[in-house]
Amino acid sequence: MTDDDRLDETFAALSNATRRAILARLAEGAANVNELAEPFDLTLPAISKHIKVLERAGLVVRSQRAQFRPCALDPTPLEEVSTWAEQYRPVWEARFDRMDDYLKQLRPRRKTGRTR
Amino acid sequence: MTDDNTAKDAVVIERNFDAPVDLIWKMWTEPEHFKAWYGPDGATIPVAKMDVRVGGARLVRVDVETPGGPMQMWFIGEYRDVVENQRLAYTESMSDESGNVLSAAEVGMPDGHPTTTEVIVELEDLGGRTKMVMTHAGIPADSPGAAGWTMALNKLATRVAAHSAR
Numbered sequence: 001m002t003d004d005d006r007l008d009e010t011f012a013a014l015s016n017a018t019r020r021a022i023l024a025r026l027a028e029g030a031a032n033v034n035e036l037a038e039p040f041d042l043t044l045p046a047i048s049k050h051i052k053v054l055e056r057a058g059l060v061v062r063s064q065r066a067q068f069r070p071c072a073l074d075p076t077p078l079e080e081v082s083t084w085a086e087q088y089r090p091v092w093e094a095r096f097d098r099m100d101d102y103l104k105q106l107r108p109r110r111k112t113g114r115t116r
Numbered sequence: 117m118t119d120d121n122t123a124k125d126a127v128v129i130e131r132n133f134d135a136p137v138d139l140i141w142k143m144w145t146e147p148e149h150f151k152a153w154y155g156p157d158g159a160t161i162p163v164a165k166m167d168v169r170v171g172g173a174r175l176v177r178v179d180v181e182t183p184g185g186p187m188q189m190w191f192i193g194e195y196r197d198v199v200e201n202q203r204l205a206y207t208e209s210m211s212d213e214s215g216n217v218l219s220a221a222e223v224g225m226p227d228g229h230p231t232t233t234e235v236i237v238e239l240e241d242l243g244g245r246t247k248m249v250m251t252h253a254g255i256p257a258d259s260p261g262a263a264g265w266t267m268a269l270n271k272l273a274t275r276v277a278a279h280s281a282r
Binding site: 107 | 133134135143
């Protein structure tokens with residue numbers, strides 16, 4: 001999977017209130033599907049489906065051995081989200097460089113009449 | 117505002133400008149000034165409609181030259197917070213010219229790319245100079261707002277740090 005694909009999966013997984021609530025619950029500790037389903041007005045299969053999406057995105061890992069296969073949170077994909085945000089940094093830095101230049105152009109016209 | 121908490125899911129940039137705070141405010145809120153610095157190099161901003169009050173709309177058109185010819189992009193958004201010379205927050209989504217939001221896929225971005233982002237500008241008067249902190253955060257479409265998104269992730273990050281041994 002490419003970085004972009006992974007990021008897609010992470011954002012897709014996070015763009016759902018139920019799944020974010022499940023993650024918030026798992027941030028407090030591992031839980032099995034029954035425990036995770038409890039606060040929601042949803043069927044177990046529906047909850048399982050949400051968990052599968054989170055698993056696919058790598059946000060949740062499930063123990064293969066334990067009888068009730070508890071789910072646990074894996075924060076790694078959340079760290080990659082910051083990479084998405086970081087790609088906007090150079091765009092904004094360039095904009096603010098231009099704002100700075102523009103402000104300098106405006107200066108002679110300002111009432112205070114400061115010279116360059 | 118500038119440390120780790122918000123850095124996880126947002127771009128945070130702090131800058132000092134040698135200009136009074138009311139002028140920096142105008143850079144963001146008056147179309148004539150906004151158009152002068154906002155677009156990428158070689159781009160023009162033919163349209164910048166700004167109804168600068170909470171709940172007011174903004175619509176910006178950015179024209180860029182690409183190897184494949186000229187390209188036109190529209191951005192629709194809503195002001196979330198307006199405190200003159202202090203704090204400005206607005207949402208931003210790619211849209212058509214009527215302001216109908218386009219999904220990430222429709223504009224050729226990866227599916228998971230957040231459809232809506234939020235820009236928050238905080239200004240501080242340093243007596244003729246201005247300190248500006250700009251935060252640009254991604255928020256998912258079904259979120260009530262960036263606050264929910266940012267808080268959810270920050271809460272997660274904090275808790276995860278506390279429980280990090282796995």
